[in-house]
Amino acid sequence: xxxxxxxxxxxxxxxxxxxxxxxxxxxxxxxxxxxxxxxxxxxxxxxxxxxxxxxxxxxxxxxxxxxxxxxxxxxxxxxxxxxxxxxxxxxxxxxxxxxxxxxxxxxxxxxxxxxxxxxxxxxxxxxxxxxxxxxxxxxxxxxxxxxxxxxxxxxxxxxxxxxxxxxxxxxxxxxxxxxxxxxxxxxxxxxxxxxxxxxxxxxxxxxxxxxxxxxxxxxxxxxxxxxxxxxxxxxxxxxxxxxxxxxxxxxxxxxxxxxxxxxxxxxxxxxxxxxxxxxxxxxxxxxxxxxxxxxxxxxxxxxxxxxxxxxxxxxxxxxxxxxxxxxxxxxxxxxxxxxxxxxxxxxxxxxxxxxxxxxxxxxxxxxxxxxxxxxxxxxxxxxxxxxxxxxxxxxxxxxxxxxxxxxxxxxxxxxxxxxxxxxxxxxxxxxxxxxxxxxxxxxxxxxxxxxxxxxxxxxxxxxxxxxxxxxxxxxxxxxxxxxxxxxxxxxxxxxxxxxxxxxxxxxxxxxxxxxxxxxxxxxxxxxxxxxxxxxxxxxxxxxxxxxxxxxxxxxxxxxxxxxxxxxxxxxxxxxxxxxxxxxxxxxxxxxxxxxxxxxxxxxxxxxxxxxxxxxxxxxxxxxxxxxxxxxxxxxxxxxxxxxxxxxxxxxxxxxxxxxxxxxxxxxxxxxxxxxxxxxxxxxxxxxxxxxxxxxxxxxxxxxxxxxxxxxxxxxxxxxxxxxxxxxxxxxxxxxxxxxxxxxxxxxxxx
Numbered sequence: 218x219x220x221x222x223x224x225x226x227x228x229x230x231x232x233x234x235x236x237x238x239x240x241x242x243x244x245x246x247x248x249x250x251x252x253x254x255x256x257x258x259x260x261x262x263x264x265x266x267x268x269x270x271x272x273x274x275x276x277x278x279x280x281x282x283x284x285x286x287x288x289x290x291x292x293x294x295x296x297x298x299x300x301x302x303x304x305x306x307x308x309x310x311x312x313x314x315x316x317x318x319x320x321x322x323x324x325x326x327x328x329x330x331x332x333x334x335x336x337x338x339x340x341x342x343x344x345x346x347x348x349x350x351x352x353x354x355x356x357x358x359x360x361x362x363x364x365x366x367x368x369x370x371x372x373x374x375x376x377x378x379x380x381x382x383x384x385x386x387x388x389x390x391x392x393x394x395x396x397x398x399x400x401x402x403x404x405x406x407x408x409x410x411x412x413x414x415x416x417x418x419x420x421x422x423x424x425x426x427x428x429x430x431x432x433x434x435x436x437x438x439x440x441x442x443x444x445x446x447x448x449x450x451x452x453x454x455x456x457x458x459x460x461x462x463x464x465x466x467x468x469x470x471x472x473x474x475x476x477x478x479x480x481x482x483x484x485x486x487x488x489x490x491x492x493x494x495x496x497x498x499x500x501x502x503x504x505x506x507x508x509x510x511x512x513x514x515x516x517x518x519x520x521x522x523x524x525x526x527x528x529x530x531x532x533x534x535x536x537x538x539x540x541x542x543x544x545x546x547x548x549x550x551x552x553x554x555x556x557x558x559x560x561x562x563x564x565x566x567x568x569x570x571x572x573x574x575x576x577x578x579x580x581x582x583x584x585x586x587x588x589x590x591x592x593x594x595x596x597x598x599x600x601x602x603x604x605x606x607x608x609x610x611x612x613x614x615x616x617x618x619x620x621x622x623x624x625x626x627x628x629x630x631x632x633x634x635x636x637x638x639x640x641x642x643x644x645x646x647x648x649x650x651x652x653x654x655x656x657x658x659x660x661x662x663x664x665x666x667x668x669x670x671x672x673x674x675x676x677x678x679x680x681x682x683x684x685x686x687x688x689x690x691x692x693x694x695x696x697x698x699x700x701x702x703x704x705x706x707x708x709x710x711x712x713x714x715x716x717x718x719x720x721x722x723x724x725x726x727x728x729x730x731x732x733x734x735x736x737x738x739x740x741x742x743x744x745x746x747x748x749x750x751x752x753x754x755x756x757x758x759x760x761x762x763x764x765x766x767x768x769x770x771x772x773x774x775x776x777x778x779x780x781x782x783x784x785x786x787x788x789x790x791x792x793x794x795x796x797x798x799x800x801x802x803x804x805x806x807x808x809x810x811x812x813x814x815x816x817x818x819x820x821x822x823x824x825x826x827x828x829x830x831x832x833x834x835x836x837x838x839x840x841x842x843x844x845x846x847x848x849x850x851x852x853x854x855x856x857x858x859x860x861x862x863x864x865x866x867x868x869x870x871x872x873x874x875x876x877x878x879x880x881x882x883x884x885x886x887x888x889x890x891x892x893x894x895x896x897x898x899x900x901x902x903x904x905x906x907x908x909x910x911x912x913x914x915x916x917x918x919x920x921x922x923x924x925x926x927x928x929x930x931x932x933x934x935x936x937x938x939x940x941x942x943x944x945x946x947x948x949x950x951x952x953x954x955x956x957x958x959x960x961x962x963x964x965x966x967x
Contacts, residue, residue, distance in 0.1 A: 221647035224699040242589030245596035250510040260312035277301035279340040357502040360539040362493035373398030389509035397491030398499035489821030515542035587617040590692030609685035620697035643706035778846035790838040818842035856880035
């Protein structure tokens, strides 16, 4: 082939080309970001409408209904989910994977404009709707808790002003949501008898306070060559100043606020409680900006926290309860070691079979140059070093040497058997097999090419695998047709038999023995062609029958040491009761799980309900938490075993209506909600019927704990029961999802 002839006759040109490729690859490698998976944008958009003071049934009938009516007609909509709870309505639009969310947001906004008039008519006190576009960037990357004893009353302000505000300026940090703590509030407690005596109403006093608490521009004044902006600073600066506000006049006497009310500097009513390692704390979750690198952001946040800690009160203790970068770095380091081990094994096998240092070195050089070309491609495409890209390189590293070995072997044959000069042998040897190795490479690429056309989440994740393998094999083909013949023309020399070493001769006898055995096997196979074909067909059919005994999952279960806890009490439960249950669960973690590194619990709800959009359960009767265990090598139990023990013990705590304790991973938390593999929704208007069906499903799996979780969602006017089934554990019991569905159908219609 002409490209091989050019490489042999222009060795310095080829050398400079590959040195340039090496330089570009090195630059690309150092500029590549590290992440766990390729950038994934889950196709979900939520609309949140705060409705202060409204009950769940009012929210359902006055807000959610009109949102559902309009949003159900959005293009490319796959599923519409709604949640109506006290003070908040949330409708989530789930789109088909691959949908352009920027276009979808515009469609949602248009439909939302159509629903606003109905909402204003039936719910005039409802706040302006918020559109929340969920993405991998909105998933929390860090949970940080701050606890203190002496500084507890001022802890929220310290965290808000001295920790969170500086962290927001860290490059890559998006939003930070704070949970727990005492928030300052000026309380005005009215004396109803004094109000009646002065003939005042609470609403009139409130309007007066609002009119007095204002900063207003008052124009400008020009004096000489200067211009001054005049601004009236009228906002209150202290509780005493509020008490001096004149709310009315009676018979020439000024009536001040302190005459009819008591003004005090206090705290808001506690809406959320959080604790870390058994101590009450202020917790905040950190989200990254879209496109930011998780590892870099987490590292920058940790470094900034170390700097801030020097200026904080000495009794503050900062604990990082969850850090996604740990899981990412562990996964990347593990795959990097696998990739390095694969490269070393390929080199050793090459040396063993070729038995020539020079020839082996030519083949070995194919590996780094092929990988370097892949790194350049990753950088140009904006990809990251992640599990999929490293896995792709690990798969390809054993293939990249094939083309070089074929070319080198043919060149060596021309030199040793044909007696040709090295340069001529390099040109003719590479040209003879050029078409063959091109065809071989294309057939291998064709195996992975269909992954590019896979739709859904699998396609988003694995199309990178197909691209990387194709580029890497293309790089190995280019290297085999250029660098290999060029180096072979310089390094391959005919070697006389008498000068060959003992190791070479021993290897030659070994390979001759293998050839003899293969020759006998081949001749036997040719004499019994029908029997061989029949045997292979039987083996193939039998292997297909084994598929039904194998489980399937999008992502494997990995023991990362993360345990997720969610619990719910009766709808009428107060926050104080939920906090006590949370403390008991935290106590179980401390008592039953000595492998726990950090544990945290938070209960209640945020003001705007942002936690609901992030996937958290919110409400005075809801609580969530989790635990981070020590590394796997330091414990004897798996996270699944520990979760099962906790689940059995926590179910005995009185008051708990719904409970989920499970081993999870950061990636399943983001993409799959951290739930079970199968979710069956039982929806109806009769609570007795839905509960009876859920219990029937539970009885199927009562032999093994942890297979099924029942989740009840009371959403007037209907009842929803979610049956979450662990597919792998169910399969181990010989129970399929089809059997579950059959039980539901037979009980419902029966």
